Amino acid sequence: MNKNIDTIPFKQALWYWFKLGFISFGGPAGQISMMHQELVEKRKWISEQRFLHALNYCMVLPGPEAQQLATYIGWLMHGVSGGIAAGVLFVLPSLFILIALTWSYLVFNDVPAVSGILYGIKPAVTAIIVFAAYRIGSRTLSNRYLKLIAALSFFAIFALNIPFPLIVLGAGVLGWLGAHCFPNQFHISEHPANSINSFGPAIIDDHTSMPGHAKFTWSKIYKTGLTGFGIWASLILVLLINFGRHNLLTQMAWFFTKAALLTFGGAYAVLPYVYQGGVGHFYWLTGTQMMDGLALGETTPGPLIMIVAFVGFVGGWNHPVFETNSLVWSGIAAASIATLFTFLPSFLFILIGGPLVEATRDDLKMTAPLKGITAAVVGVILNLAVFFAWHVLWPLNFNGPFDVFSALTGTVAFVLLFKFKRGMVTVIGLSAILGLLYSLLITN
Template structure:
């Protein structure tokens, strides 16, 4: 049991020193596999059940708020709890350490990918991983759909979103905003169709008294005030403007780094429904518009993102690294430097809004402790996300099964590997990491034996 825990469940553990919390958040950054569901489960097990830093009710109250925000909800939840326990710096440290290990791991993998991706063993691993990714994306659509598509209205929104992005090629932001508007209007007139399915209901368990318990008064720093709201808003906007100004002064508005900062700021504000939902938007921009990377590299980005700890949205770090490598901003003899700076820029602008949202809205949420509204727009957006993810799965399947395009031969081995991965995930509920590793091993064996 934690050193500061009290064996008597009726009394709360002693307050946790900031340094001890820092070590926990760092450890979490290295073990946070399994996507948002897995990451939230790890935090619940550690912070609610074992360490009793926060009660079940307060944990779910914070989580419900994070689910309403654009951005990675697990990282935002860590930021929220860190802020609640140790003020602003507690939130910043918790949120940063949640993704920092993943950043360095992905930078290392991206370097190996760009420098040695043509080596047969590496190429074989990537070849075997891609079919597994197709199965994983299909399962993501199935899982979200199972939770969301509870009635014909939700099914209709999902189908319309699929047609909008697949047939009409509408931009992802337009689809999100339209779905949100439909949800807002529908929630007012037909609320029974827009109840958020499979949400996080009221807490029903107690694991003993917690440091931040159900009836623990809101800490002074977490109380809502208009003055603090203005300070956080001005601070966040100033930080964003300063970063953009530095990039513009050094590289101009059309420079690769500046455009990455601008593009991934927009992407960060559109990640309702998780990373899978925003990937089509990242694809539209990074692959089709800016051409920072090609479709195959985009699939590889997701494959590597699935195998590392941290939020899945960290695939943008890989996208930035490849983009910086390709654009050669610092010249052909400094590819790694260009790539590293690009990855840093992309990661900074992707996560900055998440910190601002938590520090901005946290005091209001803590002060109210009531049921959150606005779930109808989120419900409609999540339904639209299902259609968008189905399109993403088809996009990946097309590039994996037919690498040379419609006129080329079908890669039947990739089809077979996707089928095996699908059976493992859908029927046997196999761990995603294990499925990816198995695909990589089979791909490497095939490549070396062929």
């Protein structure tokens, strides 16, 4: 029986996206797991199969996959306005928080209490990523072929350092081959284990009729593409007219547009490019400041790629763009420009590609490669968990002692998530308190 997607109130969805923007800790893995737990398991707004189908598409795109997934689901529920609202609210709180933290970082430099809180949060973030790998893997790796793809993906990125775009391409090819060699393993009617029995029917279920705004037409694609390009070109033109080609804001707009188109594989894939440009070419900030910004980005809600707001603020602070020489307003303007031009392409990818993805949802030729990509993503998430654990447990890269406190905090966080089913906000809050108390104890 078809359902009406409009049964999800727009105001209720807005409130959820607003709340998510403040609690979306844990990087993309944690954020995706958080959305799955809330939207699929608890609220039952969308079925697991449709959630994963959207996730597969977002994984292929350049840009922050968790923010794009929120945009996609918002668009599927309430059209263009829903997609824009979900994507903006996912990012906006993080922008405000990072602006405040970056200002505090530049003015106060080192606050012991803040350092202690961040120290406690890091192992909790690691536990969230490990838990996300388990949750997504347990529901998507439904046969040995997909488990093999996940293992190969982990080995490729961990041991061979193969770029993520190549891993995605290889996984898609393996999924396509698997569909031809083992079609029963990739059939579109297959659901992840126990998903139906666990969660029950959803408002946007596997057989819910496609809403009008999600139907594919070439005219809609052309209109959306031209509108998006027009918005980008108009903003660039405004910056050129008011500030000139060599002004900091204009340079950042162009630089972060290019960065947005190179972010295959998430923030870690593009960080070397941002580092090279921001530190080595434009001298917006120092290498030490860049690393400090990464630490802030890892422990604040929102996509990790929001480190671009830190880079922008520090660049505006170090190179004021206004005649009044206001460092704060220069920093805010630069952080806003960096964020806007980093995320604008993400909205276009979803609003242009969404109808095509929905139109191919029942096409095995399209879904099988995407299943292979999802399997590869599990391996990549596991690699990210290893990366975090390594740097949290051995802060000096094996040249120093093993961090016992971080190991205990991370273990407690994982047990709370896995065994006691505690929410991520609760786990992060408890870990932050433990980190603060421990830092106060060792300094007194």
